[in-house]
Amino acid sequence: xxxxxxxxxxxxxxxxxxxxxxxxxxxxxxxxxxxxxxxxxxxxxxxxxxxxxxxxxxxxxxxxxxxxxxxxxxxxxxxxxxxxxxxxxxxxxxxxxxxxxxxxxxxxxxxxxxxxxxxxxxxxxxxxxxxxxxxxxxxxxxxxxxxxxxxxxxxxxxxxxxxxxxxxxxxxxxxxxxxxxxxxxxxxxxxxxxxxxxxxxxxxxxxxxxxxxxxxxxxxxxxxxxxxxxx
Amino acid sequence: xxxxxxxxxxxxxxxxxxxxxxxxxxxxxxxxxxxxxxxxxxxxxxxxxxxxxxxxxxxxxxxxxxxxxxxxxxxxxxxxxxxxxxxxxxxxxxxxxxxxxxxxxxxxxxxxxxxxxxxxxxxxxxxxxxxxxxxxxxxxxxxxxxxxxxxxxxxxxxxxxxxxxxxxxxxxxxxxxxxxxxxxxxxxxxxxxxxxxxxxxxxxxxxxxxxxxxxxxxxxxxxxxxxxxxx
DNA sequence: ACAAAAGTGTTAGTTTTACACCCATGG
DNA sequence: CCATGGGTGTAAAACTAACACTTTTGT
Numbered sequence: 031x032x033x034x035x036x037x038x039x040x041x042x043x044x045x046x047x048x049x050x051x052x053x054x055x056x057x058x059x060x061x062x063x064x065x066x067x068x069x070x071x072x073x074x075x076x077x078x079x080x081x082x083x084x085x086x087x088x089x090x091x092x093x094x095x096x097x098x099x100x101x102x103x104x105x106x107x108x109x110x111x112x113x114x115x116x117x118x119x120x121x122x123x124x125x126x127x128x129x130x131x132x133x134x135x136x137x138x139x140x141x142x143x144x145x146x147x148x149x150x151x152x153x154x155x156x157x158x159x160x161x162x163x164x165x166x167x168x169x170x171x172x173x174x175x176x177x178x179x180x181x182x183x184x185x186x187x188x189x190x191x192x193x194x195x196x197x198x199x200x201x202x203x204x205x206x207x208x209x210x211x212x213x214x215x216x217x218x219x220x221x222x223x224x225x226x227x228x229x230x231x232x233x234x235x236x237x238x239x240x241x242x243x244x245x246x247x248x249x250x251x252x253x254x255x256x257x258x259x260x261x
Numbered sequence: 262x263x264x265x266x267x268x269x270x271x272x273x274x275x276x277x278x279x280x281x282x283x284x285x286x287x288x289x290x291x292x293x294x295x296x297x298x299x300x301x302x303x304x305x306x307x308x309x310x311x312x313x314x315x316x317x318x319x320x321x322x323x324x325x326x327x328x329x330x331x332x333x334x335x336x337x338x339x340x341x342x343x344x345x346x347x348x349x350x351x352x353x354x355x356x357x358x359x360x361x362x363x364x365x366x367x368x369x370x371x372x373x374x375x376x377x378x379x380x381x382x383x384x385x386x387x388x389x390x391x392x393x394x395x396x397x398x399x400x401x402x403x404x405x406x407x408x409x410x411x412x413x414x415x416x417x418x419x420x421x422x423x424x425x426x427x428x429x430x431x432x433x434x435x436x437x438x439x440x441x442x443x444x445x446x447x448x449x450x451x452x453x454x455x456x457x458x459x460x461x462x463x464x465x466x467x468x469x470x471x472x473x474x475x476x477x478x479x480x481x482x483x484x485x486x487x488x489x490x491x492x
Numbered sequence: 493a494c495a496a497a498a499g500t501g502t503t504a505g506t507t508t509t510a511c512a513c514c515c516a517t518g519g
Numbered sequence: 520c521c522a523t524g525g526g527t528g529t530a531a532a533a534c535t536a537a538c539a540c541t542t543t544t545g546t
Binding site: 206208209212213216228229230231232233234235236 | 511515517518519
Binding site: 041042043080082083084085086087108110111113114115122124126 | 274355
């Protein structure tokens with residue numbers, strides 16, 4: 031297979047992350063307001079150019095450290111490559127997009143040009159970043175159903191109703207606390223700490239605190255339909 | 262955010278595809294035997310360098326056309342980016358890997374250095390291509406459970422037992438024809454053509470022919486657990 | 493008629509949904 | 520003692536697994 035052309039085009043590679051967090055009852059994404067052209071004043075995803083001696087995973091973690099304390103990133107995974115030739119003006123640039131998750135109890139100090147925006151009412155975004163955010167949201171919603179990825183959105187300890195709020199905000203519809211607890215418990219994902227939280231000023235029974243038994247994503251419902259024979 | 266270094270490294274970008282097909286009762290991948298160093302005589306995935314005016318999707322389709330008739334590719338999707346700095350010797354090269362699927366009735370003419378290898382007994386492979394093949398296999402297995410992706414592995418028309426063979430070969434365990442038919446029918450994925458196939462020399466009832474109602478991948482079992490309220 | 497292969501019926505088991513009911517606390 | 524929120528019990532519904540049984544063909 032001969033080379034198609036001897037002179038290869040100059041290619042740049044960037045990494046971008048849609049960092050998601052549930053805050054104030056809605057799923058939000060970390061965006062950065064561009065100061066310069068092109069697309070000045072539009073909001074864009076954090077990231078930057080891939081360095082010469084790092085994988086894309088290393089690179090996105092390094093670059094996010096400028097925006098968020100990396101220790102607050104509970105989960106990072108590849109989303110997809112965005113490579114339309116005209117996706118950004120100027121030199122050809124390929125982007126590897128990531129999904130990042132921050133637990134809802136974290137409130138990282140942000141640079142002044144950076145803010146959390148609800149994914150359902152995004153401001154005017156730069157380049158193809160809007161599509162990347164939607165892709166991240168869809169991936170997260172899907173994985174909430176068949177993996178333990180909730181651990182990356184929830185605090186280390188939480189009540190079931192707080193967890194219900196996180197799931198509801200992410201999925202976009204009301205989830206039943208009763209059934210959420212049962213499903214996650216049967217799968218062995220939840221574990222009671224033994225502690226309880228104090229009820230609010232309106233009273234009510236104190237809620238038991240739980241934690242996820244496992245941090246680190248794993249598939250919990252691998253075979254939706256065609257399961258391997260049980261024996 | 263200033264540029265990290267003024268001199269950016271020379272980056273190359275390649276696209277690679279694990280093209281899978283069920284043939285002779287096992288799931289196989291299309292590999293190409295390298296003629297030159299590095300890794301001469303090892304088997305590698307088809308693909309090549311990204312062109313200057315094409316997306317990675319366009320590029321992999323173009324490059325696969327040299328190995329397989331593109332019309333025989335029933336499905337192509339991105340798998341992941343492989344970007345370890347030392348993944349290939351020589352200049353830094355990032356790879357976008359794809360999963361491609363060919364229906365089991367197709368038998369494309371292949372170049373002499375190219376052959377189908379069972380994914381469970383791969384020959385010595387070049388670079389990180391072994392990992393890419395396994396990733397493709399796992400992705401396919403997972404999607405078989407919650408999407409209609411079987412259409413891309415099956416011929417246009419097929420008997421349920423032929424489909425069972427395809428599913429069994431892909432998943433690596435025996436699937437029940439009875440339940441396969443029921444599950445796919447209830448989901449509205451299968452449709453009888455009205456035709457029947459002639460039984461083999463050993464006799465037996467003629468099998469009804471079916472086709473997938475929809476070509477083009479779609480998720481058929483989107484909410485494994487946390488479904489939106491039905492009303 | 494018999495063997496082989498395909499397809500249907502039926503039952504059992506599992507998982508999820510929905511909702512009623514009980515529990516613990518603040519005022 | 521009542522309102523409020525948390526938690527459990529339980530029945531109904533949906534779906535899958537397993538297997539027996541019927542149907543249709545070739546020899």
